Amino acid sequence: MFQPDAVDVGPGPALAREAVEWAHGIIVVTPDYHGSMSGAVKNFFDYHWAEFAGKLFGYVCMSHEKGLTAMDQMRTAVRQCYGWSLPYGVSIHGESDFSEAGLIINPHLHQRLRILARDMTIYGRLIHDQFMRDQRDPEAASFANKYGNAKRP
Numbered sequence: 001m002f003q004p005d006a007v008d009v010g011p012g013p014a015l016a017r018e019a020v021e022w023a024h025g026i027i028v029v030t031p032d033y034h035g036s037m038s039g040a041v042k043n044f045f046d047y048h049w050a051e052f053a054g055k056l057f058g059y060v061c062m063s064h065e066k067g068l069t070a071m072d073q074m075r076t077a078v079r080q081c082y083g084w085s086l087p088y089g090v091s092i093h094g095e096s097d098f099s100e101a102g103l104i105i106n107p108h109l110h111q112r113l114r115i116l117a118r119d120m121t122i123y124g125r126l127i128h129d130q131f132m133r134d135q136r137d138p139e140a141a142s143f144a145n146k147y148g149n150a151k152r153p
Contacts, residue, residue: 013047020048025056025124027116028078032063032070037077045077052083054131054144056124058116059089067091082143084127090116 020026028044030037057078061067071089078085090112097106104110134144 016044017048017051020051020055023055023124024128025058025120026083027058027060027120028074029060030062030070030074032061032065032067035069035073037070037074041074042077045081049081052078052081054082054084054128054135056084056086056120056127058086058120060092060113060116061089062092062094064093065091086116086119086123 028037028041030041033039057074059071059074061070063070067089068091071091075085090109092109097104097109099105104113131144134140134142138145
């Protein structure tokens with residue numbers, strides 16, 4: 001549970017922060033809980049929002065429908081934290097997408113995940129690299145100069 005004033009919350013948040021700071025992009029995966037993201041994903045956003053600027057996010061949602069509302073809510077939360085989002089997400093339907101052994105059996109899902117991975121790799125690096133160049137350039141009239149150096153309060 002997110003506790004903004006807690007001193008000792010265990011090693012989890014610090015390890016996650018290191019991974020978020022290292023990454024050019026993050027794929028967020030959640031079940032569709034009544035049209036919303038899981039509490040664990042919301043906690044992740046609460047802990048690491050300050051590291052989202054200049055990073056690309058992709059979304060995967062397990063849903064008996066399409067998970068569109070849950071993915072829209074994640075995009076909104078990431079945008080509020082100055083992150084960037086791919087304009088699409090991947091919806092997973094357990095029974096039709098996986099075997100009982102947990103292997104992907106739907107070739108369309110396999111292809112969508114390959115596209116997501118490729119786009120996260122290519123566009124994540126492009127956005128991150130440009131964001132970092134803009135942060136170093138005091139003359140750049142850019143988003144990175146205004147918000148990129150924002151630190152936790």
